[in-house]
Amino acid sequence: MTRVLVLGENTFPFHAIDDKRPQFEAALDGYDLTVTDDRDALTGEYDVLVDYLTDSTLTDEQLDALLEHVEDGGGYVGVHCASDLTSVAPDDPDEVIDHVDEPFPEFRELIGGHFLTHPEDSEFGVDVVADHAITEGVDDFTVFDEPYQVEWDDDVQVLARMDHPDLDDYPVVWTNQSEGRVAYISLGHTDEALEHESFVALLRNAVDWADEN
DSSP, X not given: OOEEEEEOBSSSGGGBHHHHHHHHHHHTTTSEEEEEOOGGGGGSOOSEEEEOOSSOOOOHHHHXXXXXXXXXXXXXXXXXXXXXXXXXOOSSTTOSOEEOSSOOHHXXXXXSEEEEEOOSXXXXXXXXXXXXXXXTTOOOEEEEEOOOEEEEOTTSEEEEEEEOTTSOOOEEEEEOTTTSEEEEXXXXXXXXXXXXXXXXXXXXXXXXXXXXX
């Protein structure tokens, strides 16, 4: 059975993993699943990491373990805030969030893109634009979520794009096989999105694809 580690945090109330735990547990029912905010879990044993971190700050040991996991053929699936590579926990207790000037470079290379900004939550379309194991069985759909505007590298394979009335057709799903079994899905801010049958299908397909060696 595929061992899936869902790693998030409770630093930011808008992405608290304790609040999202029921959705991830339901979406990944049937896997050997661990949902945690313990970053030291990266040094343990798992087949696929599902990254739901907003603050990508890791110790050297944690980062080395993650990169070695992918280099050795392990899977990585970033979800939503995983691509937010400039937000960090604030030093000032009166602040909710702080930012660094440049994306965390190791994560930027691993994911093949990063979050830039977003407008308010809204309903928008997701258009499947490539046949792939991750999009198998998933047709175009609409979802109420936080639409992420992202920067992405030319060599990632874009599998689905945004159809938003006020935004460009930003990628929503891609793979970065230049780094390994790496996939990213920008959806997953709202409970509605995490529970959407098409998101669940994309996530499960991505985990299965990332686990193939």
